[in-house]
Amino acid sequence: MALMELKNVSTYYGNIQALKGISLSVEEGEIVTLIGANGAGKTTTLMSICGITPIRSGQVILDGVDISSISPHKIVSMGLSQVPEGRRIFPQLTVLENLDMGAFLRDNKSLIKADLEEVFELFPRLAERRNQAGGTLSGGEQQMLAISRALMARPRILLLDEPSLGLAPIIVHNIFQIIKRINEERKTTIFLVEQNANMALKIANKGYVLQNGAIKMADSSEHLLVNEEVRKAYLGL
Amino acid sequence: MIHKNLAKELAASALQMVWFIVLLFPFLVMKVSVTAGTALVRFRWGSLPAIAIVSFIASFAWGRALEWNSHRGDKEQKRTPLTPIKEAIAAALARKPIRRVVLLVLLAAVAVYPFALGMYHTNIMITALIYVILALGLNIVVGLGGLLNLGYAAFFAVGAYTYGLLWKFVGPSFVSAGIATGWLFWIALPIAGTIAVVFGILLSLPVLRLRGDYLAIITLAFGEIVRMVLQNSGPVTGGATGISLIPRPWLLGLKLPPKQAATYIYYIVIVLVILTIFVVRRIEDSRVGRALEAMREDEIACEAMGIDLVRNKLSTFALGAFWAGIAGVVLAAQTTYINPDSFTLWESIMVLMAIVIGGTGSIPGAIGGALLLKLLPEYFRPLAQYRILIYGVAMIVIIIFKPDGLFPRNRKKYTFDAQATEPQAGEAQK
Numbered sequence: 001m002a003l004m005e006l007k008n009v010s011t012y013y014g015n016i017q018a019l020k021g022i023s024l025s026v027e028e029g030e031i032v033t034l035i036g037a038n039g040a041g042k043t044t045t046l047m048s049i050c051g052i053t054p055i056r057s058g059q060v061i062l063d064g065v066d067i068s069s070i071s072p073h074k075i076v077s078m079g080l081s082q083v084p085e086g087r088r089i090f091p092q093l094t095v096l097e098n099l100d101m102g103a104f105l106r107d108n109k110s111l112i113k114a115d116l117e118e119v120f121e122l123f124p125r126l127a128e129r130r131n132q133a134g135g136t137l138s139g140g141e142q143q144m145l146a147i148s149r150a151l152m153a154r155p156r157i158l159l160l161d162e163p164s165l166g167l168a169p170i171i172v173h174n175i176f177q178i179i180k181r182i183n184e185e186r187k188t189t190i191f192l193v194e195q196n197a198n199m200a201l202k203i204a205n206k207g208y209v210l211q212n213g214a215i216k217m218a219d220s221s222e223h224l225l226v227n228e229e230v231r232k233a234y235l236g237l
Numbered sequence: 238m239i240h241k242n243l244a245k246e247l248a249a250s251a252l253q254m255v256w257f258i259v260l261l262f263p264f265l266v267m268k269v270s271v272t273a274g275t276a277l278v279r280f281r282w283g284s285l286p287a288i289a290i291v292s293f294i295a296s297f298a299w300g301r302a303l304e305w306n307s308h309r310g311d312k313e314q315k316r317t318p319l320t321p322i323k324e325a326i327a328a329a330l331a332r333k334p335i336r337r338v339v340l341l342v343l344l345a346a347v348a349v350y351p352f353a354l355g356m357y358h359t360n361i362m363i364t365a366l367i368y369v370i371l372a373l374g375l376n377i378v379v380g381l382g383g384l385l386n387l388g389y390a391a392f393f394a395v396g397a398y399t400y401g402l403l404w405k406f407v408g409p410s411f412v413s414a415g416i417a418t419g420w421l422f423w424i425a426l427p428i429a430g431t432i433a434v435v436f437g438i439l440l441s442l443p444v445l446r447l448r449g450d451y452l453a454i455i456t457l458a459f460g461e462i463v464r465m466v467l468q469n470s471g472p473v474t475g476g477a478t479g480i481s482l483i484p485r486p487w488l489l490g491l492k493l494p495p496k497q498a499a500t501y502i503y504y505i506v507i508v509l510v511i512l513t514i515f516v517v518r519r520i521e522d523s524r525v526g527r528a529l530e531a532m533r534e535d536e537i538a539c540e541a542m543g544i545d546l547v548r549n550k551l552s553t554f555a556l557g558a559f560w561a562g563i564a565g566v567v568l569a570a571q572t573t574y575i576n577p578d579s580f581t582l583w584e585s586i587m588v589l590m591a592i593v594i595g596g597t598g599s600i601p602g603a604i605g606g607a608l609l610l611k612l613l614p615e616y617f618r619p620l621a622q623y624r625i626l627i628y629g630v631a632m633i634v635i636i637i638f639k640p641d642g643l644f645p646r647n648r649k650k651y652t653f654d655a656q657a658t659e660p661q662a663g664e665a666q667k
Contacts, residue, residue: 072543073546
């Protein structure tokens with residue numbers, strides 16, 4: 001059984017239909033990526049899964065439970081955590097306070113502490129800056145903080161929305177390596193929404209191509225990487 | 238180089254002087270007197286040089302001040318003659334025995350205040366301290382939660398009227414049963430707090446999805462609605478005439494003469510202020526407090542972290558309203574008379590101004606701001622007619638030179654302490 005499954009999901013902003021019956025599935029332990037151009041509905045898909053933008057029809061199933069009408073904060077407690085688009089860290093809170101907010105729903109302090117150390121091991125830069133206000137970090141560091149903050153909830157599935165946004169190529173490369181590491185070492189399932197199709201497909205097992213609010217293609221990432229259409233439209237080759 | 242700059246600045250000041258002369262000419266030079274249907278214009282040319290000199294000096298000084306302000310971050314200018322004194326004070330306060338002595342002296346000063354200065358000053362101080370409670374309460378909503386609330390006076394009114402109405406409708410049965418009416422104050426305190434909380438939740442329900450300007454408008458309307466309702470339900474609230482002869486609290490079943498009663502209320506309000514500071518500090522340092530701050534910074538990120546925004550907003554408004562309700566009861570007891578005019582939009586703005594001047598989100602800021610705004614006008618009565626003007630100028634000066642407020646918040650460094658609590662068996666969400 002898939003860990004997360006979308007069945008015919010439609011989402012509207014007022015009268016405008018942003019998602020036109022999307023179906024996809026993510027197996028436990030996989031990295032699955034959703035690629036697409038600007039305005040294809042990538043972020044909407046993510047927000048629909050999290051319950052922040054409620055869906056109008058269809059089903060979002062997490063571990064066998066329909067979560068489409070459950071409020072966002074409860075979904076987080078069910079083991080789904082997201083790194084929102086544009087990082088959205090809390091600029092006036094310190095790095096440590098940001099991370100503590102990530103663990104908001106947990107109360108076992110020693111386990112949180114262990115996770116904190118694990119996260120600092122993953123991103124040593126954050127450990128150096130633990131008492132610095134989040135807003136004073138560089139773009140790459142903020143992205144690291146956003147990922148760490150989501151990890152602090154100990155999710156079973158981590159949703160990432162364009163982690164490469166506005167970052168230098170070398171840093172993007174780093175971030176993607178770490179995403180892969182999180183998947184391998186922590187056995188966290190990852191659902192990655194990306195515009196940088198090349199990078200995303202290289203670390204993913206499976207990919208979906210989203211166009212105008214509908215899934216246009218679904219295949220293993222090796223196949224998508226060599227697919228003529230994808231190469232032309234999304235890889236710029 | 239310096240001369241060139243100076244000449245430039247002088248020229249700019251001269252230009253502003255001309256501008257001021259033109260601007261103020263109709264007000265300060267021309268004087269129109271209307272007698273028997275004909276208007277007579279008199280020109281007071283004598284005041285022209287005064288305008289010129291004052292505006293020239295003022296604009297030159299303003300330019301220098303702005304110049305100084307823009308270089309304030311520079312290292313060599315960071316050290317002012319005051320710096321060593323400040324450092325010495327900070328070093329002294331950092332030592333525990335000295336801090337204890339300072340605290341004791343402060344406490345002693347607070348304790349002897351009503352005896353040393355008499356009833357007039359005690360009453361002024363009570364009013365100021367009521368504002369301190371209000372400012373601390375609003376600080377939770379605006380400073381921590383980032384929700385601009387312009388209807389805060391409504392909760393203040395709810396508190397005051399809870400006591401007033403209790404007196405009006407329950408008081409007579411107290412009198413006929415022979416129970417001291419002074420007890421009503423103590424009964425009113427928790428009831429008023431509770432009712433204010435209920436009103437806080439009522440207000441927060443329609444504004445759950447609003448932020449910024451919209452939130453400000455709705456809360457403003459809420460404040461006015463509460464005042465209008467109080468004003469127009471005459472049979473119950475006494476309408477515009479309000480409720481009078483509200484009893485002051487009695488000391489152990491003993492009715493006190495006004496002077497002693499003022500002293501007694503002073504001590505009560507001091508205890509309430511200390512209680513408020515204690516509670517607000519606890520909130521600020523807790524995870525709930527940080528969640529409120531997180532909500533101020535980014536609502537979507539909050540939802541993604543599993544923070545329940547609805548509960549967060551409800552508790553913010555409720556917590557803020559509670560202290561306003563308590564402050565309202567004290568106000569009713571102190572003045573023994575309440576009417577809707579004491580709870581206008583102006584009151585809400587005053588409290589907000591106290592927070593902004595003191596430093597948004599800072600506890601010393603809320604206290605300092607409220608004391609300044611309430612005490613200074615009392616002691617500068619002769620300038621009363623310029624009060625609004627002075628407020629305006631003060632606000633501009635503070636926003637430019639001290640954007641974080643007079644007593645900005647010194648964020649406590651958050652340290653993660655795993656030893657603080659015993660590890661619990663099994664985690665909630667695992």
